[in-house]
Amino acid sequence: MNLVENSYVPAHLAIEAMRDNGYKNTAYAVCELIDNSIQANANHVQLLCGEAERQLSTRKTSRLEQIAVLDDGDGMSPEILGMALQFGNGTRLKRDQRTGIGRFGMGLPASSISQCKRVDVWSWQDGIDNAFHVYLDVDEIKMNKSSTMPEPSKMLIPYIYKQVIENPGKSGTLVVWSKLDRLMWSRGETLVKHSESLIGRIYRKFIHSGALKIQKTVFDIEYPLNITIDKLAKPNDPCYLMDKTTCPEPFSHKPMFERHGGDNYERKFTVKYKNEEHEVYVRTSIASLEARTGDNAGNSPHGRHAKENTGISIVRSGRELELDQTLVSQSDPTERWWGIEIDFPPSLDELMGVTNNKQTARNFSDILGIIQQITEMQRKGKDIDEIQDELEEEGDPRAPLIILADHIYKQIVSMRKLIKEQTKGMRSKEKRYQNHEIEKTATTYTEERKIQGYAGSSDKDESLTPQEKLKVISTGLIISGVEESEAIEVAKYTVEHNLKYSFTDSSFESDAFFTVQPSGGALNIILNRNHPAFDNLIEVLEHNDKDNDKDLKIRLEEASKGLKLLLAAWARFEDEIPDGDRKDDIQDARKDWGRIARKFMKN
DSSP states (O other): OBSBTTOOSOHHHHHHHHTOOOOSSHHHHHHHHHHHHHHTTOSEEEEEEEEEEEEOSSOEEEEEEEEEEEEOSOOOOHHHHHHTTSBTOOSOOSGGGOOSSOOSSOHHHHHHHTTEEEEEEEEESSOGGGOEEEEEEHHHHHHHTOSBOOOOEEOOOOHHHHHHOSSOOSSEEEEEEEEEOSOSOSSHHHHHHHHHHHHHHHTHHHHHTTSOEEEEEEEESSSTTOEEEEEEOOOOOTTOOOSSSSOOTTSSSSOSEEETTGGGSEEEEEEEETTEEEEEEEEEEEEOHHHHOSTTGGGSHHHHHHHTTOSEEEEETTEEEEEEOTTOOTTOGGGGGEEEEEEEOGGGHHHHTBOTTSSOBHHHHHHHHTHHHHHHHHHTTOOHHHHHHHHHHTTOTTGGGHHHHHHHHHHHHHHHHHHHHHHHHHOOHHHHTGGGHHHHHHHHHHHHHHHTTOOOGGGGGGGSOHHHHHHHHHHHHHHTTOOHHHHHHHHHHHHHTTOSEEEEEEOOSSSOSEEEEEETTEEEEEEETTSHHIIIIIGGGOOOTTOOHHHHHHHHHHHHHHHHHHHHHHHHHHHHSOSSHHHHHHHHHHHHHHHHHHHHTOO
């Protein structure tokens, strides 16, 4: 039985090269075994971590000696078992045979030798006592320089596993890794901890539907009945639309996000590839107001949980490949508050660029990487179909993915805008303009200028009664787009404290950074949330009690950049005005504004 089907590479050389096959860590390698169990129609999969106490230089500690995966699936006949540890000799290599999550015929041997030097497989279809066994031992292959493995033989499973198996099925498979030499984590508790989020996320759909139970058990390999950890995996949904998940309270038993677009949160695309049509689904979600309520929700347990699930979930046949972060802005903490999932069938593996370890979809990630360039082409007049046609004419095999990537990018842009509005809608105005010191200072200097003979057009309404001022100011703010409750609050404070100025913000479609709304004898300054200067000056300086010195320094540096860019924009504005009276007027206005600013800011 050849180690590598139709291989002309000596086995003792090939086996060492194959050990470096790109699994991100031990948890990802374990997932390959779980994939095989699901493909075999298992309902219960058990991850078994056998530890033993070992003496280190100064202390004793528990170390993983064996890792095993047991399932109650269909099991394998001796003939199929004989192929199980051959590389590239699976039962679903052809495209028309891919109906589940398996494909390459590489998962079991490749994942195993990436973590250990020996893998044993027992499989049975007529009771566990009728199991057949086969194994692969890296040291034996290298020592004997052999290209063949032993044929399957009837053999009982090891006694220690009989003791920790709860209810062995009439059929099933047990895979055991030993001679562990490439583990990311050396203790069972650590492996369970680090695999909890990953396993829950990759298999969330199977777990949540009740189709699959994944049990994680840590035991003493010398005293198997001494079990230290025994728990079931919970789903980990990066779109946060599932209930009963790993998300912390108060969202452990209810969804933390809402469907973006309501009932239209899911969109079906028909992708044409190799003269066939394939259905692909894109689903979007956005954080609920409850999830973001409270001071610094991002630093809450559920906020930190969402941070670890940031990205586009790429799902193949119900099984997640990865969380792609190509379009994630790593510097923006609000990116955690949206979710996107793309779900495609195995028949699109080549188009999507699915790797043989099922950890990424390279072609799709590449298209996401250039989607902003494609969007710029759309702004210049090309529609998305024209762009796809051009790529197809150039022979780019990724062309059918353009429409998917374009839709996803636009959904992210839409959700970012909603999250931004959500953020600003929840902000405490009293916190921003604490004690209204700015308004009071500006009012004092304005009174001084009036004494010096300078008059403003708003001054004539200062003779209105307080009730009249309250109504006029609040009405003016509401007309300008400020929310009614906030407009009344601002107007009330302005009138009660006899202020000449008020500050608030609103979203309005204009190129102006701010607008001035004179009413009730006051100058109401409304900052435009949609203007980039708002983010780079006002937003970046929002006070946060939890900021450390490093955070504060970053905020100040960003605000300094924002101010300089604002001044540079003014300089360019002046520069583009043709010489003449208008340019002279603008330069005079700059000087006059500077004189007033110097007076207002002298202290």
